[in-house]
């Protein structure tokens with residue numbers, strides 16, 4: 178009888194590594210069941226939104242040119258709005274990536290003289306040039322928007338006292354990042370973001386709250402928009418694209434905020450009326466339909482990775498037993514050499530470009546060199562199995578994605594195999610009684 182190990186062995190995974198993985202898996206059954214329950218709830222949520230908005234084959238027709246009266250685009254936006262329980266949504270292939278979506282949301286809703294307040298310390302690397310923390314052309318700073326940030330407390334939680342002090346006459350928008358990104362802090366739960374939202378609105382009514390929702394979508398029963406966030410923003414080549422969307426970003430929020438985003442994205446006067454779907458709208462619907470289960474697969478992979486790496490002495494954030502609020506798994510590997518080996522393994526397990534070796538490079542928008550393993554169908558799609566990280570201490574890789582759980586598992590085993598093959602300290606414990 179053929180067994181799974183034979184197939185794994187054909188790919189270069191040793192008996193020891195395979196069995197180490199199998200053992201780890203046994204203890205994760207309960208955890209995985211809970212993830213499946215969340216996926217089931219979110220599947221129904223998306224389905225309900227699709228049915229309510231009468232998604233039909235006519236919605237999948239491609240449009241060109243101005244894209245006036247694009248039924249597919251308008252319906253998809255209502256499906257997003259109903260899923261995130263917001264008044265409106267902007268979901269388009271013309272939004273090129275998550276950073277673009279965030280830049281649109283910020284610049285559309287901040288005017289000269291306004292101040293932006295980030296409450297989780299420095300925001301995601303690519304946003305620093307958008308804001309002007311690192312100077313560059315066309316930043317918010319250049320357009321007269323000032324910026325302030327409040328660092329998190331040492332335990333990684335919001336510093337409410339300092340946030341209250343930082344809010345002033347000029348403060349117009351509070352930005353919060355749900356996922357840890359390239360930081361070593363815990364990701365925020367929807368509940369924590371809900372508390373933060375209520376708090377800042379008590380301090381100053383009319384203050385807008387924007388959540389960078391990247392990687393968090395569908396990991397919980399609720400989204401930050403269920404609890405008063407004015408905008409939730411993300412990328413379609415992460416969770417909500419379900420691996421099928423080949424490009425795009427979304428902004429879901431109040432009618433007022435989203436309308437302004439439409440004007441910023443296209444042009445004043447035109448707004449959301451223009452923007453052809455270019456024949457790729459069906460994949461955006463279908464990807465959104467798959468997103469809850471694809472997100473669940475990625476989450477299982479993340480937990481499995483922590484379960485494997487933690488006992489070998491590599492710090493994992495979050496730990497395998499901790500609650501999760503996104504699909505990112507940070508593993509501190511301690512050296513550049515280990516990062517290279519880990520990423521080599523992830524790349525080797527990919528369906529696309531499995532034969533290339535990832536090397537660190539100067540990626541636009543990032544300050545340090547970044548290494549990135551991604552053998553994805555969609556370039557850079559991090560809902561697909563991928564690992565990346567800036568080459569700086571503590572040499573953490575951020576592992577995420579996997580369109581299927583089986584693939585995520587295989588990739589993680591392969592990463593461990595390559596670490597072991599490279600003789601990375603810690604991996605000698607594989608096969609010993611831990």
Ligand SMILES: *Cc1c(COP(=O)(O)O)cnc(C)c1O
Pocket residue numbers: 274275276277301303354356357358389391392412
């Ligand atoms: C990925 C990400 C972004 C930026 O999205 P891109 O699609 O890479 O431009 C912003 N914030 C967070 C937290 C992210 O994970």
